Amino acid sequence: MVGRCDTLPVANLIDVTDPGDERLADFRDLSRADRRPDRPGGRGLVIAEGVVVARRLLASPYPVRALLGVRRRFDELAEDLAGLEVPAYVTSAEVMAEVVGFHLNRGVLAAADRAPMPGAAELADRSRCLAVLEGVGDHENLGAMFRNAAALGVEGILLGAGCADPLYRRSVRVSMGHVLRLPFAELRPWPGGLDLLREHGFRVVALTPRADSVPLRDARLDHGRVALLLGSEGPGLTEGAIAAADGAVRIPMAEGVDSLNVATAAAIAFHAAARP
Amino acid sequence: MVGRCDTLPVANLIDVTDPGDERLADFRDLSRADRRPDRPGGRGLVIAEGVVVARRLLASPYPVRALLGVRRRFDELAEDLAGLEVPAYVTSAEVMAEVVGFHLNRGVLAAADRAPMPGAAELADRSRCLAVLEGVGDHENLGAMFRNAAALGVEGILLGAGCADPLYRRSVRVSMGHVLRLPFAELRPWPGGLDLLREHGFRVVALTPRADSVPLRDARLDHGRVALLLGSEGPGLTEGAIAAADGAVRIPMAEGVDSLNVATAAAIAFHAAARP
Numbered sequence: 342m343v344g345r346c347d348t349l350p351v352a353n354l355i356d357v358t359d360p361g362d363e364r365l366a367d368f369r370d371l372s373r374a375d376r377r378p379d380r381p382g383g384r385g386l387v388i389a390e391g392v393v394v395a396r397r398l399l400a401s402p403y404p405v406r407a408l409l410g411v412r413r414r415f416d417e418l419a420e421d422l423a424g425l426e427v428p429a430y431v432t433s434a435e436v437m438a439e440v441v442g443f444h445l446n447r448g449v450l451a452a453a454d455r456a457p458m459p460g461a462a463e464l465a466d467r468s469r470c471l472a473v474l475e476g477v478g479d480h481e482n483l484g485a486m487f488r489n490a491a492a493l494g495v496e497g498i499l500l501g502a503g504c505a506d507p508l509y510r511r512s513v514r515v516s517m518g519h520v521l522r523l524p525f526a527e528l529r530p531w532p533g534g535l536d537l538l539r540e541h542g543f544r545v546v547a548l549t550p551r552a553d554s555v556p557l558r559d560a561r562l563d564h565g566r567v568a569l570l571l572g573s574e575g576p577g578l579t580e581g582a583i584a585a586a587d588g589a590v591r592i593p594m595a596e597g598v599d600s601l602n603v604a605t606a607a608a609i610a611f612h613a614a615a616r617p
Numbered sequence: 618m619v620g621r622c623d624t625l626p627v628a629n630l631i632d633v634t635d636p637g638d639e640r641l642a643d644f645r646d647l648s649r650a651d652r653r654p655d656r657p658g659g660r661g662l663v664i665a666e667g668v669v670v671a672r673r674l675l676a677s678p679y680p681v682r683a684l685l686g687v688r689r690r691f692d693e694l695a696e697d698l699a700g701l702e703v704p705a706y707v708t709s710a711e712v713m714a715e716v717v718g719f720h721l722n723r724g725v726l727a728a729a730d731r732a733p734m735p736g737a738a739e740l741a742d743r744s745r746c747l748a749v750l751e752g753v754g755d756h757e758n759l760g761a762m763f764r765n766a767a768a769l770g771v772e773g774i775l776l777g778a779g780c781a782d783p784l785y786r787r788s789v790r791v792s793m794g795h796v797l798r799l800p801f802a803e804l805r806p807w808p809g810g811l812d813l814l815r816e817h818g819f820r821v822v823a824l825t826p827r828a829d830s831v832p833l834r835d836a837r838l839d840h841g842r843v844a845l846l847l848g849s850e851g852p853g854l855t856e857g858a859i860a861a862a863d864g865a866v867r868i869p870m871a872e873g874v875d876s877l878n879v880a881t882a883a884a885i886a887f888h889a890a891a892r893p
Contacts (some may be wrong), residue, residue: 393875485878485881488874488875488877488878489877489881491871491874492870492871492874492875492876492877493868493869493870493871493877494869494871517875519874557888558839558888558889563834592769592888593769593770593892593893594768594769594893595767595768595769595770595893596893598764598767598768598795598893599669599764599768599793600768601764601765601768601769601884602761602764604881605761605765605880605881605884608877608881608884608885609884609885609888612833612834612868612885612888613834616869617869617870617871617872617874
């Protein structure tokens with residue numbers, strides 16, 4: 342970390358004053374659903390917002406294409422950028438807002454291409470504790486689950502049917518960039534693909550409020566290979582997914598209380614099963 | 618629950634079309650900090666937003682003064698309102714937005730007066746597991762902690778120094794109305810007031826990432842009287858508070874990962890200590 346931008350040479354800092362500059366194409370109209378580069382139909386770019394998340398993107402396997410930000414944020418990123426051969430466009434907060442389409446408090450963006458990820462079999466090979474998600478279509482819940490999984494020692498996430506894209510900008514942000522560090526893969530077919538986990542010696546344990554499930558604290562999930570199967574807020578896991586699991590656990594809840602937020606419930610289960 | 622508004626008589630439904638109507642004073646300018654009825658300097662009203670939270674307010678000890686909403690929401694609340702002697706002002710979404718100062722998706726508001734709460738000693742008398750908060754000044758984190766505490770069986774919350782007002786509108790909303798159900802009290806002096814808990818047979822256990830704290834899962838918090846001492850996101854507990862506790866526990870975390878959200882960390886500790 343350096344305090345001033347002139348204490349380290351930062352490669353490729355390029356001043357930009359024209360919001361129409363074609364070199365800023367990766368960052369244009371981030372809030373317009375039909376043109377966003379990070380959406381299906383867009384260019385599938387990975388967009389990181391803010392110093393902390395941009396730093397995680399720079400340290401990730403995703404090939405960074407460019408950065409856009411105000412000078413103060415590049416000062417903070419000086420060490421991370423040193424020697425990096427990508428353009429870093431320096432501009433004002435006003436020009437930045439005009440380019441991206443909204444006012445960005447975090448002051449810096451980084452754009453990267455997607456990259457091939459490990460397959461489900463490879464993740465199963467090298468992990469003791471995985472999370473398997475079904476129907477988590479909310480980008481913020483998905484991002485929060487990645488953050489909690491990374492913090493609590495879950496080694497990877499498998500995406501069953503109906504999950505949102507973890508690399509969508511809002512998931513990246515809410516995860517604090519941990520979607521860029523924690524490996525994930527699609528698991529197909531669904532839920533038949535759970536067999537792959539069993540073949541690798543995993544117990545597949547569904548988290549569900551059903552009365553016949555075992556209280557989490559009695560389930561002894563802290564040994565052996567465990568895959569925690571988690572559904573979405575509201576509908577929860579499908580019958581098919583629960584039937585395809587080896588067992589079911591629940592978090593005992595007070596009567597008359599809405600269920601916990603899904604990422605909070607997941608964190609409780611991660612703490613019970615994973616070891617950082 | 619009824620499907621249509623004409624199947625049950627709802628007391629005191631009053632149609633209103635003028636946003637300047639003086640009877641709507643409880644709901645005026647909710648977003649203007651200097652005039653908000655739910656802020657210090659305002660009238661200290663408790664404001665509930667949406668059907669679920671309004672229902673919790675109606676069932677709470679807080680004396681409801683009035684409701685304002687669109688007809689469809691009053692239909693949903695028909696059973697809760699039956700026989701209630703308070704005015705329920707029916708209007709359009711547009712008039713409602715003009716009165717409160719922003720567009721309200723939830724379509725109904727309820728306002729209540731504050732009411733005396735049990736003291737810390739009374740809460741300690743009747744509880745096995747309490748949460749004690751220090752410096753939780755963020756209204757959303759505070760609300761989320763109430764929601765998690767209510768769900769997981771914590772019986773009350775004591776507010777140490779530096780906590781926000783749980784009855785502030787945004788805390789009420791994020792808690793899903795559980796600040797209206799779960800008793801809370803101020804604990805003073807701080808942190809000397811923790812002695813009161815010890816006198817009632819509580820172990821006061823601080824949640825802190827310090828290396829000399831015991832991993833949560835080894836701490837056996839699920840028996841005897843336990844008070845969980847929790848700090849804010851970022852600075853965490855003060856040295857004085859940790860020193861005033863009987864012991865310290867931590868949630869083991871992966872290196873290089875930001876700490877969990879404070880309400881998420883609290884939920885993990887609540888699950889370990891409380892019983893719904």
